[in-house]
Amino acid sequence: MKGGRERERPGAGLRSKEGGDLTETRRKKRETPLEHFVDKHQCDLIARVCNIGPILDNLFREGVIQQEDYDTIRTIPTTQERMRKLYSGSLKAGGQAAKDVFFRILKKEESYLVADLNRKES
Template identity: 40%
Template sequence: MESQELGLNFYDVILIFIHSLAVPGPAAGASDRHFVDKYRDALIQKVSLVEPVMGELLNRFVIDQESYNRVMAQRTNQEKMKELYAGPLNACGPDEKDTFYHILNQLEPYLILELKSTK
């Protein structure tokens, strides 16, 4: 996905890149909780690009077509995210959660930056 499609300019992209180098990855930290588990409620409420996230999860074999269809059948973004967490993300391991995190970081970088800064 092009940075222009996300409404990012060159300086935004550089800032996000620099921040990604300075901040530990999704599973790092004192807690054993994965980033996507720790910020579950915030992600359910704030992820706005659910369809592209789901498409990437499907393309990267984190979820199957049936799970994709079940999530996408929900009406609102919040309901879709709740269904994603209740089903596929609840059953997956740390590698799949890492993939989910990296997809979110790619598609919703400002949200990830916001959540990381709230520690």
């Protein structure tokens, strides 16, 4: 060490917006939990889901979407726009539990698509 000074690690002593050590904040961001399947494959699901009717029916039956949202989404002309509305509304508001139900329904109604996306992951 030159001049008896220790080298500090980058970001040491700096504070994040949350008030913690910046290097600690960076480390925690790298350790985030795995991304949910429906989030990870959002673009592919929006583009490739074909059988949206039964998916909406099941989401409504299981209480993930309410009558008003169900009716609104059903009037949207394209499947891709319906999926975008579903993502931006009910799935976002319902959080992890809604995504879990949606994924279970997707595995039943769009099993080949889910299998294809799983193959691409591995």
